[in-house]
Amino acid sequence: MKIDFWKKCLVQWGLGMLMALAGSGAFANQAVKLDHAPIDPSDMASLQRGAQHFMNYCLTCHSAQFARYDLLTRLGLTEEQVKKNLILTDAKIADYMTVVLNPKDAKAWFGVPPPDLSVEARVRGADWLYTYLRSFYRDDQRDSGWNNLVFRQVAMPHVLYELQGEQVLKVEEGKPGEHHAATLVLAKPGKMSPKEYDQFTADLVNYLVFMAEPMQQTRIRIGYGVMIFLALAFVVTRALKHEYWKDVH
Ligand code: HEC
Numbered sequence: 001m002k003i004d005f006w007k008k009c010l011v012q013w014g015l016g017m018l019m020a021l022a023g024s025g026a027f028a029n030q031a032v033k034l035d036h037a038p039i040d041p042s043d044m045a046s047l048q049r050g051a052q053h054f055m056n057y058c059l060t061c062h063s064a065q066f067a068r069y070d071l072l073t074r075l076g077l078t079e080e081q082v083k084k085n086l087i088l089t090d091a092k093i094a095d096y097m098t099v100v101l102n103p104k105d106a107k108a109w110f111g112v113p114p115p116d117l118s119v120e121a122r123v124r125g126a127d128w129l130y131t132y133l134r135s136f137y138r139d140d141q142r143d144s145g146w147n148n149l150v151f152r153q154v155a156m157p158h159v160l161y162e163l164q165g166e167q168v169l170k171v172e173e174g175k176p177g178e179h180h181a182a183t184l185v186l187a188k189p190g191k192m193s194p195k196e197y198d199q200f201t202a203d204l205v206n207y208l209v210f211m212a213e214p215m216q217q218t219r220i221r222i223g224y225g226v227m228i229f230l231a232l233a234f235v236v237t238r239a240l241k242h243e244y245w246k247d248v249h
Contacts, residue, residue, distance in 0.1 A: 032150050037130035038198075039206040041217055044076045050207025051075060053200065055086050057159055058117065061106065063099035066118035067211050070094055074214060110144075110155045121212035126205050133160065133201045137167040137184050149184060164197045165190030 040046060051072055054064075070093050072082045079093055087093070089100060097118075106113040121129060132150050136158035139147035144157040149169070158164070166188040172181045192200060210216070 034127040034131045037126040037205050038202050039126055039209060041210060046203045046206050047075045047210055050203040051086060053204045054207050055088055059097060059099060061101055061114040062117045064097035064118045064211060065116055067097050068094055071214055112155045119212045121209040126209050129205045129208060130201055137169045163190050163192045
């Protein structure tokens with residue numbers, strides 16, 4: 001009787017965990033392996049290029065309304081450089097990175113309004129973003145003509161296709177019980193070679209990570225400072241302790 005009760009509890013707990021896992025999407029993306037994003041948050045040149053790509057290709061549809069343009073001066077750029085090269089609207093340097101696109105129009109065009117990207121890198125992670133931006137493929141079933149391997153039925157068209165080219169999905173039929181392996185093949189090359197496009201997306205993701213947490217590098221520097229201080233304080237305190245207690249022992 002007692003054992004039955006605990007068995008029941010265990011089964012219910014197991015089912016609950018399974019449902020939670022399925023709900024969190026842990027199973028949904030299992031088939032797609034994410035590529036590691038080769039980013040370096042201390043590489044200013046990469047961040048500057050990434051910021052430029054973001055302004056040119058993303059800010060037309062997506063806002064970044066928690067970031068001000070003057071944030072870009074932390075990437076080793078002067079206010080003049082930011083104003084001249086990176087503000088493509090009539091916004092001022094202290095303005096937030098809002099978008100001209102009207103949310104109602106966006107909903108009518110895409111079915112879903114493009115989400116704000118200020119903290120997107122914290123929501124999805126760098127590897128997901130890096131893989132996502134390289135995983136668009138042609139799909140005639142979709143209104144936009146595009147689909148994405150890591151974000152099925154995505155409403156975003158492949159805005160970088162001129163650079164990357166056009167990929168198509170190739171599904172290799174597995175034996176019964178085996179996985180069907182889906183790979184992307186570059187059917188029509190773009191302006192960039194695959195290597196150049198990887199670098200382009202890495203820079204862009206590097207910038208998205210910076211924008212989502214601009215203090216990250218400062219925090220790491222402060223962290224090192226604190227550790228060095230504690231190490232020195234330890235040496236001094238230990239020496240003092242020896243000095244005080246040497247007559248007692
Ligand atoms: C033509 C408009 C348009 C442009 C330009 C555009 N996007 Fe999108 N994007 C969308 C729409 C619409 C969605 C919503 C997709 C959905 O939910 O199905 C989206 C979704 C996304 C998502 C997924 C958001 C999430 O977590 O659900 C990311 C990441 C993203 N875009 C990044 C970018 C980046 C980076 C750029 C610049 C290279 C960019 N987008 C340019 C329209 C656009």
